[in-house]
Amino acid sequence: MSLNLQPNFGEPGQRYLRAYTPGDDFYEALIEAHRDLDDEHSQRLNARLILLLANHIGDLGVLRQALAIARDGA
Amino acid sequence: MLSTYQYPKFAYTPPPELAAGTVRRVPVVVVGAGPVGLATAIDLARHGVPVLLLDDDDTVSIGSRGVCYAKRTLEVLDRLGCGDAVVDKGVSWNVGRTFFREEEVYNFDLLPQAGHKRPGMINLQQYYLEEFLNRRAAALPAIEQRWKNRVVSVTPQDDGALLKVETPDGIYALAADWLVVADGARSPIRRMLGLDIDGKIFMDRFLIADVVMQAAFPPERWFWFDPPFHPNQSALLHREADDVWRLDFQLGWNADPEEEKKPENVIPRIRAMLGDERPFELEWVSVYTFQCRRMGRFNHGRVLFVGDAAHQVSPFGARGANSGIQDADNLAWKLALVIDGRAPARLLDSYSDERVYAADENLLNSTRSTDFITPKSGASKQFRNAVLELAREHAFARALVNSGRLSVPSVLVDSPLNTPDGDAFAGWMLPGAPLDDAPVRAGDAPGWLLEHTGGGFTGLYFAADPARIAAPTRAAFAALAAGPLPVEVVVVAARPGSVDGARVLVDADGLAAQRYDATDGTFYLVRPDQHVCARWRALDVAAVGRALARATAQA
Incomplete structure (x- = not known):
């Protein structure tokens, strides 16, 4: 398994009239999760979120690829 | 000016x-x-x-x-x-390009498919x-x-x-x-x-300048996030008719509208955007906020x-x-x-x-676009910039770049005027959808499907061969045309032919049939505003009557 870099947002069984809708749904939810948080609390939220998602992915090969791409631009 | x-x-x-x-x-x-x-x-x-x-x-x-x-x-x-x-x-265009700092990170084509009369x-x-x-x-x-x-x-x-x-x-x-x-x-x-009228005002100001100039930029929408000529803000360029160009600069909430409108402040911004010494003249300048x-x-x-x-x-x-x-x-x-x-x-x-x-x-x-263009917090801005950085190389991030999701008509899927599908259809011509266009021929004249619908109620009857439409179906066309809410039947056929009392359009490329997921005998009832209100795999006059009653709030 390798890291999926193609658009991949959606819900099972859901058809989308516009391709951008599920990605925009996610992005809005992400920004909304940070609403009214100061920088320190936003960073904590991000750290917790990354850990939750990483465990869900589980596959260390995939996670190492994601870490490498993220580190590359940092 | x-x-x-x-x-x-x-x-x-x-x-x-x-x-x-x-x-x-x-x-x-x-x-x-x-x-x-x-x-x-x-x-x-x-x-x-x-x-x-x-x-x-x-x-x-x-x-x-x-x-x-x-x-x-x-x-x-x-x-x-x-x-x-x-x-x-007008100036027709389909392609939009999005830049982040110095580089293009994303572009889109509003009309990726050929076979439509009008551009995106x-x-x-x-x-x-x-x-x-x-x-x-x-x-x-x-x-x-x-x-x-x-x-x-x-x-x-x-x-x-x-x-x-x-x-x-x-x-x-x-x-x-x-x-x-x-x-x-x-x-x-x-x-x-x-x-x-309820909603919110956005805490941002934008400068619009329409300038007259000679330029060979292609007819495309160009949008910049954080460009070198206008750091930390966005900018937009559009070509209009008569060598007029629309420039739009994000200014931020604290900008003074009266100061920003003065030519001595506007001209340097435009000069920086154009990046050269070409002559231009201002035609219109305003500073706007929006709700x-x-x-x-x-x-x-x-x-x-x-x-x-x-x-x-x-x-x-x-x-x-x-x-x-x-x-x-x-x-x-x-x-x-x-x-x-x-x-x-x-x-x-x-x-x-x-x-x-x-x-x-x-x-x-439009609110989502605005929130992407004008991040309201440090975290929001970090995510926005991370999306733009990743967009250079990765398709998933390009799909998240939001400089405006451009106007497309609503598919009125929840409308009480629709008759829900009883038959199975693939594709997107759902009850409530605005009709998709397709090239057709009426007699010898090339034309477009949309030109033959709308005004009143229209019935699109898809047929493999007009000559083989059975007598009862032809009688149904006549009955529909003679009803209290007349339905004008248009036969969309794979090959030429004539049918008494109905216009025949030849769908030589099969694009209409493909876009409507139509087979021989498929019937679409279309509203006067060219939205689908019902469709069936076979024509049944009584069913069309019920759908018409529903589409006119009589059911």
Whole structure:
């Protein structure tokens, strides 16, 4: 398994009239999760979120690829 | 400032009611001769409804204002009789490019598919659109236009509305069975009636400059996030007609609008954006803020609100004027049927339901664009910039870049006027969807499917071979054409042929059949505004009758 870099947002069984809708749904939810948080609390939220998602992915090969791409631009 | 455009001056004539002192009663008064009021008046006139169109000015919109007109608007304008004028004068485009700092990170094509009459978008100064619509309105005897006529009071009544109208020669009274309010975002009539419009103002300011210059940039939409020439803000470039270019600079909430508008401040910004010493002249400069809001309902008894008077969005996505034209398109056939006594007044509730649904979709998308373009927190800005950085290389991030989700018509999937599918269909021509176009031939003349639908109810009957349409089916076509709500049947066939009482269109490339997932015998019932209201794998006149009743609020 390798890291999926193609658009991949959606819900099972859901058809989308516009391709951008599920990605925009996610992005809005992400920004909304940070609403009214100061920088320190936003960073904590991000750290917790990354850990939750990483465990869900589980596959260390995939996670190492994601870490490498993220580190590359940092 | 330079002007590439000669503003027409429409003649004011003193209304006869002033001298006579009588109160004239008319079926419909439309207030506001902007694009939406004009489109409503023209569409009503085409349905045979006489319209009195009032405007408090005597020319078209000053400054270019609305710029982008979407494919769906062009299709509606085709039906109103001014699509060609608008497209010929406008700048057609399909491609948008998005830049982050120095590099292009993303581009899109609004019309990835061939075989549509109209392009994804055209750019045209609003004054031209209004001029062409005015010319069309003036040619229709059912429309009486009155300039310098300002509505100063409205008294709603059970059977209409009483108006007081101020002119240079005094005030007169007027009675209307129906009042269509198209008087813009600040809508004086909405205020006179004490009706609320709820939403929010965005804490940002934008500078618009229309400049006249010679430039060989391609006809594309260019959008910059954090460009070197305008750090930490966004910028937008569009080509308009007559070598006019629309430049849009995000300024931030703390900018001083009066200072920013001064040529000595505007010119250096433009010079930095152009990056060279080419000559240009300013044609129009303004600083704007915007609101995202809508009225709770768009119909209030005999008073109907359309366009900016009913709803306003951020400009990112070109969802303002385009959605207003769709309001007109949705309202006119319904109001005409109600006035004609062929549908109950509650059909107009569906105007509000459908267009509120569309307004909410426009508000959602334009608000998301605005939140991406103007991040409201440090975290939001970090995510925005991370998306833009990753977008250079990774497709998933490109899909998240949001510099405006450009206007497309709403698919009215939840409309009470739809008859849900009983048969299985693939694709997107769902009940409630606006029709997809396709190239067809009528006899020897090449043309487009959309040109053969709309106005009244249309039935699209898909056939492999017109010669093999059975006698009972042909009798069904005749029965549909002769009903109280006539349905004009158009046969879309894979090969040429003729059918008594029906137009035959040849779908030589099979694109129409493909886009409608049609097989031999498939029948689509289409509303006068070119939205699908029902479809079947086989034609059944009784089922069509039930769908028609439903589509006109009689079921």
